[in-house]
Amino acid sequence: MKTIAEFIDSHKLLIFFVPFLLYMLNGREISSGDPTPTIFVAANIVKHGSIFLDDLHDYIPYPSLPYYVSEQRGHIVSNYPILPGMMAAPIFAPFIWIGMFENVWAHLGKLTGALYTAASVMLMYLTLKYLIDKAGALILSMAYGLGTALWPIAAQSLWQHGPSVFWWTLCFYALVRAFEYNRLDLNPTNGPQSQPFFHLTIPQWFFCCSPAQRRVPLCYAVRSMEREWRPFA
Secondary structure, eight states, X not given: OHHHHHHHHHTTHHHHHHXXXXXXXXXXXXXXXXXXXXXXXXXXXXXXXXXXXXXXXXXXXXXXXXXXXEEEXXXXXXXXXXXXXXXXXXXXXXXXXXXXXXXHHHHHHHHHHHHHHHHHXXXXXXXXXXXXXXXXXXXXXXXXXXXXXXXXXXGGSSOSHHHHHHHHHHHHHHHHHHHHTTOOOSOGGGOOTTHHHHHHHSGGGGGGSOXXXXXXXXXXXXXXXXXXXXXXX
């Protein structure tokens, strides 16, 4: 196991691609209507530079507004956070530019969810290997990626889950590396700059956090410039 762990550690992208390929293996999106507005927010950011969903009826005919959108000030808008859609826009862009979006939009939601979820698995490994041995980090990160709700839910469509766990694991990783280089004089519960993005993907969780966790530690950004930092060493 130690030899395998050493090999995988020297080829870290395997920790991304193995779960990613497993997530994509079923070849279809699994979701309810919840991710639908996020998918079209991403598309309209690329197409029109707008988060409005006024053209939603062109893709999904409906006699009345679906539960996942509402009309506000003359525009149709998503009832869900827009940050996951903003994060998906760069992935959607090539498919929109070559005219394939109408045929593959549901699959793009699956692709985006799988990408961000697999990225969180890799970030989890990079975090754990500075806390425990590499073999243990590999086992726990794979358990995280394949033995939790990440596989059946977060990676199956453009839910809020995939982008949120990406920011959350980035938060853990940045904290571990900052403490390792003695560049963060903060309580670990404060979290670095990525934590606010987590709350923007699932805003209601913000109100479940302690006041300390809600603070945005701007001093982290300042201290991160004090000395050279190799984030993926």
